[in-house]
Amino acid sequence: MEVLKIATAGSVDDGKSTLIGRILYDTKSLTSDKLEAIEKTSKQKGYDYLDFSLATDGLVAEREQGITIDVAHIYFSTQTKSYIIADTPGHVEYTRNMVTGASTSQAAIILIDARKGVIEQTNRHFFINNLLRVKEVIVAINKMDLVDFSEDIYNKIKADFETLMEKRDYQDQNITFIPVSALKGDNVVHISKNTPWYKGQTLLEHFELLDTEDVYNVGTPRFPVQYVIRPKTEEFHDFRGYAGKVYGGELSVGDVVVALPSQTKSKIKEIYLYDQSYQTASRRSSVTITLEDDINVSRGDMLVKVDDLPTIDKQFTATISWMDSQHLVTGNKYVLQHGVNKVLAKVDAIHHKIHPDYSGIEEHISALGMNDIASVTFKLNKTIFFDPFKNHRTNGSFILIDSQSNNTVGAGFIQ
Amino acid sequence: MIKDTSKVNPLENEAIYIIREVAAQFEKPVLLFSGGKDSITLVRLAQKAFYPAKIPFPLMHIDTGHNFPETIAFRDRLVKELGLELIVRNVQDSIDEGKVKEESGRYSSRNSLQTTTLLDAIEEFKFDACIGGARRDEEKARAKERIFSVRDDFGQWDEKNQRPELFDMLNGQIHLGQNVRVFPISNWTELDVWSYIERENIEIPSIYFAHTRETFLRDGLIWSSDDDVVYRDENEVVEERLVRFRTVGDMSCTAAVLSDAADIASVVQEIRDSTISERGARIDDKRSEAAMEKRKQQGYF
Numbered sequence: 048m049e050v051l052k053i054a055t056a057g058s059v060d061d062g063k064s065t066l067i068g069r070i071l072y073d074t075k076s077l078t079s080d081k082l083e084a085i086e087k088t089s090k091q092k093g094y095d096y097l098d099f100s101l102a103t104d105g106l107v108a109e110r111e112q113g114i115t116i117d118v119a120h121i122y123f124s125t126q127t128k129s130y131i132i133a134d135t136p137g138h139v140e141y142t143r144n145m146v147t148g149a150s151t152s153q154a155a156i157i158l159i160d161a162r163k164g165v166i167e168q169t170n171r172h173f174f175i176n177n178l179l180r181v182k183e184v185i186v187a188i189n190k191m192d193l194v195d196f197s198e199d200i201y202n203k204i205k206a207d208f209e210t211l212m213e214k215r216d217y218q219d220q221n222i223t224f225i226p227v228s229a230l231k232g233d234n235v236v237h238i239s240k241n242t243p244w245y246k247g248q249t250l251l252e253h254f255e256l257l258d259t260e261d262v263y264n265v266g267t268p269r270f271p272v273q274y275v276i277r278p279k280t281e282e283f284h285d286f287r288g289y290a291g292k293v294y295g296g297e298l299s300v301g302d303v304v305v306a307l308p309s310q311t312k313s314k315i316k317e318i319y320l321y322d323q324s325y326q327t328a329s330r331r332s333s334v335t336i337t338l339e340d341d342i343n344v345s346r347g348d349m350l351v352k353v354d355d356l357p358t359i360d361k362q363f364t365a366t367i368s369w370m371d372s373q374h375l376v377t378g379n380k381y382v383l384q385h386g387v388n389k390v391l392a393k394v395d396a397i398h399h400k401i402h403p404d405y406s407g408i409e410e411h412i413s414a415l416g417m418n419d420i421a422s423v424t425f426k427l428n429k430t431i432f433f434d435p436f437k438n439h440r441t442n443g444s445f446i447l448i449d450s451q452s453n454n455t456v457g458a459g460f461i462q
Numbered sequence: 463m464i465k466d467t468s469k470v471n472p473l474e475n476e477a478i479y480i481i482r483e484v485a486a487q488f489e490k491p492v493l494l495f496s497g498g499k500d501s502i503t504l505v506r507l508a509q510k511a512f513y514p515a516k517i518p519f520p521l522m523h524i525d526t527g528h529n530f531p532e533t534i535a536f537r538d539r540l541v542k543e544l545g546l547e548l549i550v551r552n553v554q555d556s557i558d559e560g561k562v563k564e565e566s567g568r569y570s571s572r573n574s575l576q577t578t579t580l581l582d583a584i585e586e587f588k589f590d591a592c593i594g595g596a597r598r599d600e601e602k603a604r605a606k607e608r609i610f611s612v613r614d615d616f617g618q619w620d621e622k623n624q625r626p627e628l629f630d631m632l633n634g635q636i637h638l639g640q641n642v643r644v645f646p647i648s649n650w651t652e653l654d655v656w657s658y659i660e661r662e663n664i665e666i667p668s669i670y671f672a673h674t675r676e677t678f679l680r681d682g683l684i685w686s687s688d689d690d691v692v693y694r695d696e697n698e699v700v701e702e703r704l705v706r707f708r709t710v711g712d713m714s715c716t717a718a719v720l721s722d723a724a725d726i727a728s729v730v731q732e733i734r735d736s737t738i739s740e741r742g743a744r745i746d747d748k749r750s751e752a753a754m755e756k757r758k759q760q761g762y763f
């Protein structure tokens with residue numbers, strides 16, 4: 048079964064939780080006990096409709112305040128696909144959660160309240176999804192029931208959004224506009240009679256027709272070694288297998304590979320998954336690889352094809368999304384986790400920061416605060432093997448860990 | 463040799479990746495094993511992750527003493543067949559030592575008492591990572607759970623202050639005394655688990671399949687009538703019914719469902735057609751809307 052991960056984005060009250068609840072309801076994915084609970088609580092609150100946001104807002108504080116605080120993952124499936132939707136919070140201070148949601152998704156739904164149109168937050172949500180190179184973006188113009196399903200309003204919002212698109216860096220992003228009412232169900236799963244002027248697909252139809260292979264950005268194969276398997280049993284006495292996940296492209300038996308950082312050459316001998324051996328390890332599969340030669344490879348090393356080397360360097364510039372209340376300042380040191388590899392990184396220079404309303408950049412910056420996005424140069428204590436993020440979503444990204452608190456304090460996308 | 467790995471379940475790839483990260487990033491991991499289908503699935507995934515080597519960490523069962531006997535027999539057989547190390551810690555001991563107090567009355571259960579025994583065992587063995595079979599689709603508070611979920615020295619979950627998890631990268635750095643709960647099948651649904659069990663031909667305890675059992679009705683749910691463990695009123699009449707269990711927790715908090723699904727294919731079909739969620743048959747979650755969140759804050763799985 049194909050799996051499609053979708054992140055939602057939009058300001059508070061734009062209807063993200065309601066939209067997800069509506070999808071669950073219309074695809075008959077809500078079990079009768081869950082539906083009963085929603086009916087009961089909606090009645091208690093005195094609503095004359097079903098409050099579908101109750102299906103996703105799982106924390107006590109969320110239900111009390113009627114807002115989403117933390118990312119929730121919602122699951123449902125159709126005949127063709129399994130879907131995982133991340134319900135992300137809309138508050139400005141939760142931008143870090145949005146970056147997180149987008150990092151693991153292949154598609155995003157950006158909600159706009161038809162009464163409010165494109166606002167500063169829309170700009171931010173689009174920018175983040177473009178920065179993270181999410182392939183499929185749906186702009187759902189919601190609450191159409193509150194603007195009489197007006198085609199003019201829809202067109203105006205669409206035109207405003209298209210102005211934002213002119214500035215985008217990632218041009219290959221597919222962007223689709225859909226007029227919806229999450230609360231009433233128009234164009235979510237079922238096509239609406241209220242929008243005869245809209246000739247496109249419903250939200251769900253759009254996802255159903257997506258080819259899940261196309262939504263991944265294809266790159267070159269990278270195999271970061273997670274774990275070295277040495278059974279040391281009689282049967283597998285000399286077995287030395289490299290366990291890991293293949294990213295970007297595929298690797299096959301017989302491929303000539305180079306182990307980094309040692310730069311030693313060898314050839315792929317076998318590819319295992321459990322007790323089965325395979326000719327080819329496809330993208331995103333977790334396998335165990337053995338090599339023809341007995342070379343020294345350990346966790347954090349990387350196998351790549353001989354004719355396709357990544358950049359091997361101790362310094363790079365990246366776009367950073369800062370996620371901690373303690374500021375990032377020039378000279379600070381962090382643990383930098385690049386895939387499964389960890390090194391020490393020092394902030395060499397902060398070049399510029401993206402303006403909070405995404406209208407431009409601010410130069411001469413000395414510190415980054417929570418939710419800032421900026422361009423930063425790092426120096427490392429050891430070389431790593433990376434690709435620019437635009438060529439390789441996995442091998443071009445990293446996280447920063449504060450060695451005092453051990454928290455993940457930032458995410459980076461190598462330029 | 464098979465052509466390529468593209469047909470392998472993406473959820474399996476993800477789970478294996480997570481389990482390998484645990485073995486690589488932590489000194490003393492343990493797999494929390496309940497004998498239920500989710501933890502049995504985890505064992506298979508761990509086997510796959512390290513083949514042809516053995517699973518490089520032990521299993522641990524927090525035994526409430528109220529398990530279905532079929533589950534315990536199954537547990538012991540599995541461990542023996544795979545040559546795994548099993549640690550068992552008993553809730554009864556925590557009761558005897560006066561650390562927790564047994565509940566009594568109509569809805570009494572040892573389910574929440576497990577937390578104390580678990581936290582003590584984590585401290586006893588200095589486990590720094592506990593792999594569990596919880597899934598986000600089970601329950602609303604679980605939907606918020608990270609893959610690597612940091613617990614403080616008291617085993618508590620700080621749900622409003624969780625580490626962001628980006629791309630595939632898992633940050634397992636912790637302070638001394640903290641530990642991480644790891645959920646490799648976070649993104650699986652109940653149906654995903656059952657389909658996997660079917661496809662992989664994994665053996666599971668017999669109580670998951672239809673059988674006749676002495677039961678009684680309460681609150682519209684069907685309970686196993688084991689009078690030593692499950693409290694029953696005089697007027698709650700025992701009857702034989704054809705049932706199976708959808709989830710296997712304690713006898714005192716796991717209700718059965720009427721079913722004639724006697725093999726795995728019929729079970730998968732039944733789940734596909736079902737309109738009730740898995741946790742609908744767990745009385746521990748029905749105590750309040752926020753039952754799970756509260757238990758998790760205190761250190762529950």
Ligand SMILES: Nc1nc2c(ncn2[C@@H]2O[C@H](COP(=O)(O)OP(=O)(O)O)[C@@H](O)[C@H]2O)c(=O)[nH]1
Nearest residue numbers: 059060061062063064065100189190228229230
């Ligand atoms: N009239 C109308 N109200 C909506 C629609 N979608 C959401 N709402 C309402 O907007 C409010 C906020 O919705 P919610 O889903 O919690 O927004 P979130 O903060 O983006 O998750 C709730 O009162 C919803 O009932 C819609 O399409 N039409």
Ligand SMILES: [Mg+2]
Nearest residue numbers: 063064114115
């Ligand atoms: Mg919400």
